[in-house]
Amino acid sequence: MLTEQVLSNVENVLLNGTQLILNQVFNLVGLDKIEDHTFRNLVVARLSQPLSKAGTVDYLKSHFDEDLQLHRIYRYLDKLHDTQKDTVQQISINHTQKILGGKIGLVFYDVTTLYFETDESDALREKGFSKDGKHSQPQIVLGLLVSDGGYPLTYSIFNGSQYEGRTMLPIVEDFVKRFDLQDYVVVADSGLMSKTNVALLESGGHKYIIGARIKNETEETKSWIFSLQKTDGQFHEMDTTSTCRLIVGYSDKRARKDKYNREKGIKRLQKAYSNGTITKENINKRGYNKFLEISNDISVKICLDKVEDDEKWDGLKGYVTNTNLPAQQVYEQYHGLWVVEKAFRVTKGTLELRPMFHFSPKRIEAHVCICFVAYKVYKEMERILKISGINLSVDKVLDIAKTITTINVKLPYSNKTVTKTMLLTNSHRKIAELFNPAFWNKWQ
Template sequence: MFIRRRKNKSGSTTIVIVDKSKGKFTELHNVGTSKEEDRILELIVLGKEWIRSKELAIQPELDLYGEEREAKSNELKAVEDVLSNIDNILINGTDLILNRVFDRIGFNEIKDEVFRKLVLSRLSYPASKAATVEYLKNHFDEDINLSRIYRYLDKLGDKQHTKVQKISVIHTREILGGSIGVMFYDVTTLYFETDLEDDLRKTGFSKEGKHSHPQIILGLLVSLDGYPLAYCIHEGNKYEGHTMLPVIEAFVKEYGLDEFIVVADSGLMNNANIEELERLGYKYIIGAKLKTEKLSIREYICSQPKIDRQMFEIDKGQGRRLLVGYTDDRAKKDAYNRDKGVRRLEKAYRRGSLSKENINKRGYNKFLDINSQIHVTINYDKIAQDAAWDGLKGYLTNTTIPTEQVYEAYHNLWNVERAFRIAKSKIEIRPMFHFTRRRIEAHICICFVALKVYKELERVLKITDIKLSVDKVMNMAKTITTIRVYLPQNKCY
């Protein structure tokens, strides 16, 4: 038996089943007639099925693999049932990890899903609030309106600020064995993409070179290993040294600290700040400004032999100790930087571009002289005098701890510097596009919590001996998907 196409005078085609027996052709079955090619192809398929059914009736097929075929059929049906009930596919691997860390710290005490989503989004997809809304919708099927987020930022005030700091401090105390011990303080500047200033956003000296942009000053207090404790926000043109004492005093009062040491860079300290720290009974370790010490101390420092990685101590009275250390590596770095700066000055001098108008006292312009005729020259005697200080670093403290511990504590300041780098590069705390004080404060609060979550995840990876960075773990997590299936009989997911 076979299929034959029979052309009709009307232009249509008839599909018939034909059998050839003893040289004679016999039409066994008329499948159908049509002028449409698609219909004709369907009729051919029907004809093949008719032939197959007749052949099986004449000679039944021995089914040796019926059970296997039935099992395969059931398997396909089961998969089809599952696929037909898939409700959504979520790319939420990062949240599966970050949610547990968020709860582990204790931030789940804040019963607010918008807050949680905004914090975790800063870590997995740092972007503008509008882009965050799209991210939540596409990855988690979370339909959060943008205006709702802005209203939320407007109400996220000092109460939330205090609460997140308390949760962070309690958790940090636990992982440090019940005591904060050493606290590190530093500041950075955060700029805005605008030319407009207000009571908070003001132009000032920018640590990021954005001198024409309005900015705010962010002060950050961290513990050993860089766990964030507290933060403060100040006007962009405020002197950095005036930002430290208020936040430390408020922090000490809030949490009843007694045994602790404040560590800060020399740029944050002046005599008034040091005297205030001592009046409050606080212990401190700060970078000393050796070149501004009185002449007798400067002469004594320069007279000491420079031996790599050795320190000596000077008693300044009133319980103050000045520790001075020298390293060959620092000396090489100081000399390299100075030579580089002098070469730049010499190049400008040869060009004739050095003038009174473009001179400031920052950098290596301190090596320039201006005579009475307003003529600028390079003073090589000052350069030689500066070289005498290569490799020297001073530390001022009112503690009684050993010299090695003073050195180690001060050089842990890199923890707060790294915290700022994480906040800027990973969490993207700046630039900011908010313009009201409440939204700026809310944004900083969210980023502070995100920084705490980042540091806790880093700690968990370390104590569980998982030799992966947080960034690598996050990138791997972004490849994880969750398939959400609806079970119609159970009426649940």
């Protein structure tokens, strides 16, 4: 009888496990300093169930009992970038310095493109070279700076036709100046490599490690590279200026990969050639189309001489640096760039940063800002799992958390409402260990 009375007084049941966990991680990062409940809800929803803004309103109500009006969210987005971007970046940097022992020594930079589901362009959303293969759709260019370990530091948005090589210096210089960064090394891939960028990095007093475009070097330098003994794991270096070195390394694993990829690309070209689908328009430098040439100004064929020339580069990789680090350390630090690639993979995939459906610059900026903060929370959750020795991914933890419920019951005699979060399975209890037991709501 008492059980029936209690059950009849259940006021609501919420599937709010992700909200409870993500709110806690949000606070651990220091984002609770932003006293803005709407901002918190939008970040948590982006991690829990990335949806359109209309879908987010429904999700927050049905799962977390949060009341947000769609028109208010849109008005909120219009002012979010101006009010929160600098604050969230400062909080992110402070937290990153704390977990890295007080110093941000390495900063990794990379750039990606984010496309829109529309054919309409404007001053910001322009067509350009798309890293997603969406060349017919407008896009923006996003530059991201992360620390060692992949913790996001700062970002900037450029119009969709911006050449990626011109995005790095503005972000790096603004970041270094605003946050008074000392004793750091900027790491970027060969897509950002140009004589102009190197000269600007040098004149700005920045230490750098950048992937070299060794195939574009002078004939003298290329002759030197081809004269090197190809021994697995061995590095050679030469001074290119009084402050800059070119380091070239060889790897058997990379050589096998280069050969495999080339043969795979040639097979595709041969198949297309046999089917008669290769035309003059295919002759460009994209991918393995570089092996094509026009024969007698009439037909297109695969040039075997170009293939043989390409084979000479198998296994070779170059790096340009003005640091005094040993070659092996330059190699290791450069290959830490995967942390930026992962950041783009998670934000584009798990957090669904793109495609975007907003059209005003302010709402686009706000959407990117929310995803930036969501990724910071994601990385902190990843770090907590690692140091706790819990062998689960962030995505798996959030999936488990989606089955954690909280019930609110009004006691039949006192009319007091009590709350209980139900940790019913071993998986629930396992992820509950990540936080202080007092965090989980008990009978009150």
